[in-house]
Amino acid sequence: MAVSPIPLYPGGLVVVQPQRRKHCAGCRRGPLPLLVLEDGVPRCLDCADLGHLVFLPRGDTALTRRAREESALWAVVVRFDRRRGRYDRRGLLVEEPALARAEARCLVDAEARRRRRARDARRRAVEDERFTAAFAAEIVRLFPGCPADRARAIAAHASARGSGRVGRSAAGRALTEGAVTSAVVAAVRHVDTPYDQLLMSGVPRYEARRRIAPALAGVLREWAGAADAG
Incomplete structure (x- = not known):
């Protein structure tokens, strides 16, 4: 798997959470929880003149945005994800007084932001309900024999x-026949x-699919109501 390069963030520096034990090329301190790569060699935050910054984990979008706005110097903290083969953002390093100012700003409008999040959540729930109903209706149109509760x-x-399943893809959102049929x-x-039982017993995926193909086709024919379906 090709390894993605460390990403660049306009206006900010990049600090790495190393997966392996690393020591500073300058002061030899280590192992380092965070490091900066300078000319391909690791430097501790003190040697990179970033030791006065504090870590703000990702998660609170408003606090992160405001801390970045308040901080004259900031850095993005990333860590390599082996499964994805890329660096993921883990948080920010910001000036401590800037973080305090950002927290104060967030406290002022915390209730307003809570109400806005609640409104957004209700709106998304209504949108999701409508889309699920439309998706189910399209299933029944393509497979009229499918029970309504199953659809x-x-x-x-x-x-x-947030599932990443076919219904959230572009084709799924468009209710294309291929996406609905795939679901x-x-x-x-x-x-x-x-x-599932075949997979759990150690049968390879493609072999398991081959074995259940007749049963799968049978259900699809029954639901489609046509002898040549599936």
Whole structure:
């Protein structure tokens, strides 16, 4: 897997959370919890003139944005994710007085932001409910033999926000026939065939799919109501 380079952030420096034990090339201190790469060699924050900064973990968007605005000097903290093969953002290093000012600003409008988050959550819930209903209706249109409760369950699973499933893809949001059919096929495979049991018994995925193909096709034919479906 190709390793993505350390990302650059306009206006900010980049500090790395190393996965391996690293020592500063200048003062030899280590192992370092955070480091800066200068000319390809690690430097501790003190040697990189960043030792006075404090770490703000990611998670609070408003606090992060305001701390960055308040801090004359700041750095993005990243850590390499082996599974994804890329560096992920973990937080910021900011000046301590700047963080205090940002926290004070957040306290002033905390209630307003809480109400706004609640409104946004309700709006998203309504949007998700409408989309799930539309997805379920499209399943029933393509597969009129599919029970209504199954169509709803398939639609809810495929379109769950943040799941990365087919219903959240561009094709899924457009309710294309291919995306809807893919969601139905996946549901039938896991619920109506012994596919999961085969995987748990050590059968390779492609072989398991081959074995359950007749049962899968049978359910799809029944739901589609046509002899040549599937």
